[in-house]
Amino acid sequence: MKNLPFLDLAVIALYLIGMVLVGVFFSRKNHSSDDYSKASGKIPGWAIGLSIYATFLSSNTFLGVPGKAFGGNWNAFVFSLSMPLAAWVAAKYFVPFYRTVGEVSAYTNLEKRFGAWARTYAVVCFLLTQLARMGSIFFGISLTLQALTGYSMETIMLVTGICIIIYTVMGGIEAVIWTEVVQGVLKTLGAVLIIYLIVVDIPGGFSKIIEVGKADNKFSLGSLSLDFTQSTFWVILLYGFFINLNNFGMDQNYVQRYHTARTAKEAIKSVWLCVWCYVPASLLFFIIGTCLYTYYQLHPDLIEPVKLQAAAERLGSAASSSDIAALAANLKPEDYGDKVMPHFMVTMIPTGLVGLIVSAILSAAMSTISSGMNASATVFAEDIYKRYFRPNITDKHNMKLLHVGTVVFGLAGMICGIAMIGVKSILDIWWQLSGIFAGGMLGLFLLGLISKRSGNTEALAATIVGLMVILWMSLSYLIPQEYSYLKNPLHANMIIVVGTLTIYLVGSIMTKFKSETGINN
Template sequence: MSNLRVLDLVIIALYLVGMVAVGVYFSRRNVNPEQYSSASGLIPGWAIGLSIYATFLSSNTFLGVPGKAFGTNWNAFVFSLSMPLAAWVAARYFVPFYRSTGEISAYTHLEHRFGSWARTYAVICFLLTQLARIGSIFFGIALTLQALTGFSMEWIMLITGVCIIVYTVLGGIEAVIWTEVVQGVIKTFGALLILYLVVDNLPGGVAAVARIGQQHDKFSLGGFAPDFTTSTFWVVLLYGFFINLNNFGVDQNYVQRYHTAASAQQASKSIWLCVWLYVPASLLFFVIGSALFAYYQVHPELIEAVKLKVAAEKLAPGASAAEIARAAAALVPADYGDKVMPHFMVTKIPAGFVGLIVSAILSAAMSTISSGMNASATVFTADIYQRYFKPELTGRQMLRLLHLGTVVVGLAGMGVGIAMIGVKSVLDVWWELSGIFAAGMLGLFLLGVISRQTGNAEALTATIIGVLVILWMTFSDRLPADLAALRNPLHKSMIIVVGTLTIFLVGLLLGKLRRHKTLQENPAPAHHSVV
């Protein structure tokens, strides 16, 4: 039975219809692949910046961040604090580089630099990253709507997925960007509305949030000791810098937007607009998580329904009420943080407002998924199909292939989301998967752009070593007890840091060694002075 009122359902339905209508409107302009993938370079910088902001502000942020703040503290906010430095590097070096190449794909350069294997490897890493991102976002939206509607998570993913696929296929990148502009505003308004309603229902208001948060150390950014085995301030800062550098510098989602701007200056401004919007917006979601924690500390009886539901899901079907109650009593806030905001929406938000907030959460999911689908289809068409199967494609054939790729990626992302049902924290899952897939891609790209001495053989050797290091760091915790000494001692957020640096530094070293050997074998002729 649905917990949504008729007014809420009408608002949600109108939002979904509106998004599909946007796709239909822009479909009239998509007469060639250039318009579909880059909007012919006619999008203003401020709109691109808002669209990048909306992509960052996904449902992982909308649901995962408050859940993380509720269950632990503000340690994950350090991720956002790393954004300005990564943005500076991207605006200073990456944007001019991509604009000068004129290539719509971020990975074509790797083939020019190292060969087809490098381009293919980066494309595979990117597509795996996108599937992980899309899947985690589908899972996050289904988690919320299940609590509100009572429908199965699978059906929720299917219905929302079809709507996203339709407007993305019809409208192309122009529809994606302009809907994200609207969605960015809706998301921000929805977050402010949630915070207002939580504080308004909490006796003592903001003062109670601050007092209870301080009592339970909820505002901590993590330890400042030089410890890389736990999620300290420095671990999250390093993770955030490398992930954001990957986002702004290597991820096709963002690189493709740079080509939609009229100039490199406009593209660089879009990055900075995203940063100045996202950092305070992400802080807003951590404040929401802390406010929810304070609210349920004041009303502990209200959280029991959430704990019982989570406990029942963890136990085998048919567990007795006593078994479920014992399991619920053993839960800690980190075990049910992602479930808290949906519960608050169901029980405390008045009719009409729920529809607006669900629309905001839907917009958070749809913007990131649609941009990921469009970028993945572009990469598949340019870097796989044209490269290996049919280099000469007519504009009509390429447009049809872009449409097909968008649909396939959307359906595959739904499958990943369904596979994630039952995970503990959507934010943790996304961070771990993105770190694994992005590490090799970023390391190889930095090697190709920065080092002029590294050749094909050295880059391939460095990548193989880097992938082995990434695999070891990811799976060594499964080694038996007698091999415990071989387990990765570092926190899993360090995978992208170590993996990226391994590929880059090993490639740099091998390049220098090759150059040194070449100079020894072929010394430059000596120049003698004439007396």
């Protein structure tokens, strides 16, 4: 791959320096841990909404979604269509609840309902989810920049990670929110610019794109059949609802932002602003994938380097050129979808504009990673260190703890990103991991919020049963073929749905049984 021209590198460097300077600016405002983690409740709702939108619109969306649309269809867009319903539930029940209790951590209330084990369990699930999220995003951004610069993915993760750590550590949640406002605008404009650059190179423009898309079924949202073993419309709708409910309802990244709002009404407005921005914005990235598919259908020779690269990665460095060429000829679009947009940027986008678009992709990565680092550090400080080690630490000590935690989780995210090198689809790996980790805590949280009479015994038993179901659904593919009847028959995206419902229903049934029989905890 060619190296970026100096102008593009300068644009990217200026962007990175600008983000670091934002951290320096806001560091002067962080006089206490309350400033650092809650911005003292002084952020306007519109800024919080754009911040949440920017967190949703990560590099997994920027790179993974076009890759999915290129290799398949618009089935994954159903995830976005599920957001309004999840937002309605969150705005009606979750946001007012958090604003009333006033706890900066989303998980403190679980201890009050069920005991310390519930709080710790949810925290572990959250931290694992964040590491998976940050890792997939580090991987996605390094995949793009490697194609553009030729540097190793590990080096790219290290450089971008250090920049993110600096401005997040220095600026706290206020720096995270205001940089995400800028990043949300930048990445949206980047998507529009990419669409324009592709369409102007396609004879017939959008008419041709629609023609090719219809012919190859690229606009399909998935089968409407009630088949939960495949990625149907209903599977993605259910998955999206539960994941988005988890995001809006108990993900520390979002809950922490509710506390930065001036009022509960402003916090609720921020949720809806995020939805009305994200749904149409995510559509842009599906359009990008279909535009790229049409472009390379009309210019098949231009996609050959991508197919050869994908084949070489599969076979390894010892493979002969003839073997690589033979495999490349048989690859399907879904086998190399994530590599197509970086390739288009390298070969077709003019000098100068590449720097702007890479900055947009960087902003997509940095917004989600920075918020994940800040939220993870806050949860560790509130729910682990202060809960089990030093509950009465000074505010100065707490600030140091938040700084150190931010650095540690940033480095851990980089390590996870390195471990993901070689995965087939960024979006698939993130959806699978998030479903596994989130499925175990959403059900417990709903049990505590809805089933008022459920106690510690019911919650613990339900969680154990739910975890066993989640582990079986996640790992049953390891079962030998002769025992195939014991394998999970459902699609992987159903893990969070089944896991959540199992915990909630088992806990509710046990509570009802206890009530009817007169058994006490």
